[in-house]
Amino acid sequence: MAPKSEGTAKKVTNKGAWTAEEDRRLSEYIEVHGAKRWKTIAAKSGLNRCGKSCRLRWLNYLRPNIKRGNISDEEEDLILRLHKLLGNRWSLIAGRLPGRTDNEIKNYWNSHLSKKISQKEKPPNKVVPEASPETSPATPQEVVLPAEEGAVKVVGNFLDVDFDTDEFFDFTAEGSYGLEWVNEFLELDEGLSLKEKM
DNA sequence: AACGAAGTCAACCGCTAATTT
DNA sequence: GAAATTAGCGGTTGACTTCGT
Secondary structure (H helix, E strand, O other): OOOOOOOOOOOOOOOOOOOHHHHHHHHHHHHHHOOOOHHHHHHHOOOOOOHHHHHHHHHHHHOOOOOOOOOOHHHHHHHHHHHHHHOOOHHHHHHOOOOOOHHHHHHHHHHHHHHHHHHHHOOOOOOOOOOOOOOOOOOOOOEEOOOOOOOOEEOOOHHHOEOOHHHHOOOOOOOOOOHHHHHHHHHHHHHHHHHHHO
Protein backbone atom coordinates (compact mmCIF):
# COMPACT_ATOMS: atom_id res chain seq x y z
CA MET A 1 0.00 0.00 0.00
CA ALA A 2 1.55 3.25 -1.02
CA PRO A 3 0.82 6.31 1.08
CA LYS A 4 -1.58 8.59 -0.69
CA SER A 5 0.05 11.83 0.37
CA GLU A 6 0.28 14.60 -2.18
CA GLY A 7 2.80 17.33 -2.60
CA THR A 8 0.49 20.30 -2.29
CA ALA A 9 1.03 23.41 -0.22
CA LYS A 10 -1.89 22.41 1.96
CA LYS A 11 -1.16 20.27 5.00
CA VAL A 12 -2.05 16.77 3.90
CA THR A 13 -1.74 13.87 6.29
CA ASN A 14 -0.35 10.51 5.29
CA LYS A 15 -2.72 7.64 4.83
CA GLY A 16 -2.22 3.98 4.20
CA ALA A 17 0.37 1.58 5.52
CA TRP A 18 2.83 2.68 8.16
CA THR A 19 6.54 2.59 7.41
CA ALA A 20 9.14 1.24 9.83
CA GLU A 21 10.42 4.77 10.28
CA GLU A 22 6.97 6.04 11.26
CA ASP A 23 6.58 3.18 13.72
CA ARG A 24 9.92 3.98 15.27
CA ARG A 25 9.10 7.66 15.64
CA LEU A 26 5.74 6.97 17.20
CA SER A 27 7.11 4.41 19.62
CA GLU A 28 9.91 6.71 20.68
CA TYR A 29 7.58 9.62 21.26
CA ILE A 30 5.13 7.56 23.30
CA GLU A 31 7.94 6.05 25.32
CA VAL A 32 8.93 9.53 26.43
CA HIS A 33 5.59 11.32 26.64
CA GLY A 34 3.07 8.56 27.15
CA ALA A 35 0.06 7.50 25.11
CA LYS A 36 -2.19 10.47 25.70
CA ARG A 37 -3.50 13.30 23.57
CA TRP A 38 -3.17 11.66 20.22
CA LYS A 39 -3.58 14.89 18.30
CA THR A 40 -0.60 16.30 20.11
CA ILE A 41 1.37 13.10 19.61
CA ALA A 42 0.64 13.25 15.89
CA ALA A 43 1.72 16.86 15.69
CA LYS A 44 4.78 16.78 17.94
CA SER A 45 6.23 13.47 16.88
CA GLY A 46 6.72 14.86 13.41
CA LEU A 47 4.51 12.22 11.91
CA ASN A 48 2.35 13.42 9.09
CA ARG A 49 -0.58 11.43 10.45
CA CYS A 50 -3.83 12.20 12.20
CA GLY A 51 -4.17 11.40 15.88
CA LYS A 52 -6.66 8.66 15.22
CA SER A 53 -4.25 6.88 12.95
CA CYS A 54 -1.46 7.12 15.53
CA ARG A 55 -3.71 5.75 18.24
CA LEU A 56 -4.81 2.82 16.11
CA ARG A 57 -1.26 1.98 15.11
CA TRP A 58 -0.07 2.06 18.69
CA LEU A 59 -2.94 0.03 20.11
CA ASN A 60 -2.95 -2.61 17.40
CA TYR A 61 0.72 -3.07 16.61
CA LEU A 62 3.25 -1.10 18.59
CA ARG A 63 1.97 -1.47 22.13
CA PRO A 64 4.08 -3.80 24.28
CA ASN A 65 2.88 -7.39 24.86
CA ILE A 66 0.88 -7.50 21.67
CA LYS A 67 0.32 -11.02 20.37
CA ARG A 68 -0.07 -11.37 16.66
CA GLY A 69 -1.48 -14.29 14.70
CA ASN A 70 -1.60 -17.93 15.82
CA ILE A 71 -4.84 -17.75 17.71
CA SER A 72 -4.93 -20.89 19.80
CA ASP A 73 -7.85 -23.28 20.10
CA GLU A 74 -8.40 -22.06 23.61
CA GLU A 75 -8.53 -18.47 22.47
CA GLU A 76 -10.82 -19.37 19.61
CA ASP A 77 -13.15 -21.15 21.97
CA LEU A 78 -13.19 -18.15 24.24
CA ILE A 79 -13.94 -15.82 21.36
CA LEU A 80 -16.86 -18.01 20.33
CA ARG A 81 -18.24 -18.08 23.83
CA LEU A 82 -17.79 -14.41 24.41
CA HIS A 83 -19.34 -13.56 21.09
CA LYS A 84 -22.34 -15.66 21.95
CA LEU A 85 -22.56 -13.75 25.17
CA LEU A 86 -21.69 -10.24 24.08
CA GLY A 87 -22.37 -10.03 20.36
CA ASN A 88 -20.10 -7.78 18.31
CA ARG A 89 -18.54 -6.07 21.33
CA TRP A 90 -15.07 -6.59 19.97
CA SER A 91 -13.29 -4.43 22.48
CA LEU A 92 -14.92 -6.29 25.37
CA ILE A 93 -14.04 -9.63 23.85
CA ALA A 94 -10.48 -8.47 23.19
CA GLY A 95 -10.33 -7.29 26.77
CA ARG A 96 -10.66 -10.90 27.87
CA LEU A 97 -7.84 -12.04 25.59
CA PRO A 98 -4.59 -10.53 26.86
CA GLY A 99 -2.40 -9.26 24.07
CA ARG A 100 -5.14 -9.42 21.48
CA THR A 101 -6.74 -6.37 19.91
CA ASP A 102 -10.32 -5.69 19.00
CA ASN A 103 -9.33 -5.28 15.38
CA GLU A 104 -7.63 -8.65 15.28
CA ILE A 105 -10.55 -10.39 16.96
CA LYS A 106 -12.99 -8.70 14.62
CA ASN A 107 -10.98 -9.71 11.55
CA TYR A 108 -10.55 -13.23 12.85
CA TRP A 109 -14.26 -13.49 13.47
CA ASN A 110 -15.21 -12.16 10.06
CA SER A 111 -12.75 -14.27 8.11
CA HIS A 112 -12.70 -17.51 10.11
CA LEU A 113 -15.27 -17.98 12.81
CA SER A 114 -18.39 -16.58 11.20
CA LYS A 115 -17.97 -19.09 8.39
CA LYS A 116 -17.19 -21.93 10.74
CA ILE A 117 -20.35 -21.19 12.64
CA SER A 118 -22.61 -20.82 9.64
CA GLN A 119 -21.35 -24.18 8.37
CA LYS A 120 -21.99 -25.76 11.73
CA GLU A 121 -25.40 -24.13 12.06
CA LYS A 122 -26.60 -25.02 8.60
CA PRO A 123 -27.61 -28.66 8.53
CA PRO A 124 -27.17 -30.20 5.10
CA ASN A 125 -30.15 -29.88 2.70
CA LYS A 126 -31.89 -27.50 4.98
CA VAL A 127 -32.36 -23.80 4.56
CA VAL A 128 -32.03 -21.82 7.74
CA PRO A 129 -34.84 -19.26 7.81
CA GLU A 130 -33.01 -16.60 9.73
CA ALA A 131 -29.48 -15.85 10.79
CA SER A 132 -28.39 -17.75 13.88
CA PRO A 133 -27.67 -15.88 17.10
CA GLU A 134 -23.96 -16.36 16.45
CA THR A 135 -24.01 -14.88 13.00
CA SER A 136 -26.48 -12.12 13.55
CA PRO A 137 -24.93 -9.05 15.07
CA ALA A 138 -25.33 -8.46 18.74
CA THR A 139 -28.62 -9.92 19.76
CA PRO A 140 -27.81 -11.26 23.16
CA GLN A 141 -30.31 -13.34 25.02
CA GLU A 142 -31.81 -12.09 28.19
CA VAL A 143 -29.62 -13.14 31.07
CA VAL A 144 -29.81 -11.88 34.59
CA LEU A 145 -27.43 -13.06 37.23
CA PRO A 146 -28.21 -12.87 40.93
CA ALA A 147 -27.45 -9.49 42.36
CA GLU A 148 -24.20 -10.10 44.09
CA GLU A 149 -20.92 -8.31 44.07
CA GLY A 150 -19.21 -8.45 40.71
CA ALA A 151 -22.23 -9.92 39.02
CA VAL A 152 -22.89 -9.20 35.39
CA LYS A 153 -26.36 -8.17 34.47
CA VAL A 154 -27.51 -8.42 30.89
CA VAL A 155 -31.04 -7.46 30.07
CA GLY A 156 -32.61 -7.39 26.64
CA ASN A 157 -30.45 -5.51 24.19
CA PHE A 158 -27.14 -4.40 25.52
CA LEU A 159 -28.25 -0.95 26.44
CA ASP A 160 -28.80 -2.25 29.92
CA VAL A 161 -25.49 -3.86 30.59
CA ASP A 162 -24.14 -3.49 34.06
CA PHE A 163 -20.59 -4.80 34.28
CA ASP A 164 -18.15 -4.67 37.07
CA THR A 165 -15.53 -3.37 34.73
CA ASP A 166 -12.71 -3.59 37.25
CA GLU A 167 -13.19 -7.30 37.49
CA PHE A 168 -13.96 -7.69 33.84
CA PHE A 169 -10.66 -6.21 32.82
CA ASP A 170 -8.60 -7.61 35.62
CA PHE A 171 -6.02 -9.89 34.04
CA THR A 172 -3.92 -10.37 37.11
CA ALA A 173 -5.61 -13.65 37.94
CA GLU A 174 -5.74 -14.93 34.40
CA GLY A 175 -5.19 -18.62 34.32
CA SER A 176 -6.77 -20.13 31.28
CA TYR A 177 -8.10 -16.83 29.97
CA GLY A 178 -10.73 -16.79 32.69
CA LEU A 179 -12.71 -19.49 31.00
CA GLU A 180 -14.36 -20.54 34.23
CA TRP A 181 -16.13 -17.21 34.28
CA VAL A 182 -17.46 -17.72 30.77
CA ASN A 183 -18.41 -21.31 31.40
CA GLU A 184 -20.45 -20.39 34.44
CA PHE A 185 -22.08 -17.61 32.55
CA LEU A 186 -22.98 -19.69 29.55
CA GLU A 187 -24.27 -22.54 31.63
CA LEU A 188 -26.65 -20.11 33.23
CA ASP A 189 -27.51 -18.69 29.85
CA GLU A 190 -28.26 -22.10 28.39
CA GLY A 191 -30.35 -22.97 31.41
CA LEU A 192 -32.48 -19.93 30.85
CA SER A 193 -32.85 -20.58 27.15
CA LEU A 194 -34.06 -24.11 27.83
CA LYS A 195 -36.57 -22.79 30.31
CA GLU A 196 -37.91 -20.33 27.75
CA LYS A 197 -38.49 -23.11 25.25
CA MET A 198 -40.60 -25.11 27.72
C1' DA B 1 1.78 -19.54 -16.96
C1' DA B 2 -2.12 -16.49 -16.77
C1' DC B 3 -6.10 -14.93 -15.00
C1' DG B 4 -10.10 -14.19 -12.03
C1' DA B 5 -12.29 -15.21 -7.58
C1' DA B 6 -12.07 -15.54 -2.89
C1' DG B 7 -9.81 -14.75 1.42
C1' DT B 8 -7.16 -11.94 4.64
C1' DC B 9 -6.04 -8.06 7.27
C1' DA B 10 -4.31 -3.21 8.03
C1' DA B 11 -6.20 1.04 8.01
C1' DC B 12 -9.86 4.49 7.50
C1' DC B 13 -14.44 6.52 8.45
C1' DG B 14 -18.38 7.97 10.90
C1' DC B 15 -20.41 8.10 14.98
C1' DT B 16 -21.04 8.26 20.10
C1' DA B 17 -19.31 8.68 24.76
C1' DA B 18 -16.37 10.74 27.91
C1' DT B 19 -13.63 14.42 29.39
C1' DT B 20 -12.04 19.08 29.56
C1' DT B 21 -12.58 24.04 29.25
C1' DG C 1 -24.65 23.66 32.19
C1' DA C 2 -22.96 24.26 27.39
C1' DA C 3 -19.59 23.87 24.00
C1' DA C 4 -15.42 22.06 22.40
C1' DT C 5 -12.17 18.56 22.32
C1' DT C 6 -10.50 13.93 22.74
C1' DA C 7 -10.92 8.93 23.06
C1' DG C 8 -12.89 4.82 21.71
C1' DC C 9 -15.84 1.70 19.16
C1' DG C 10 -17.72 -1.00 15.31
C1' DG C 11 -18.43 -1.16 10.39
C1' DT C 12 -16.38 -0.85 6.02
C1' DT C 13 -12.91 -0.44 2.47
C1' DG C 14 -9.22 -1.64 -0.44
C1' DA C 15 -4.59 -3.56 -1.30
C1' DC C 16 -2.31 -7.67 -1.17
C1' DT C 17 -2.08 -12.81 -1.17
C1' DT C 18 -3.63 -17.36 -2.08
C1' DC C 19 -6.29 -20.64 -4.50
C1' DG C 20 -8.68 -22.77 -8.30
C1' DT C 21 -9.32 -23.27 -13.15
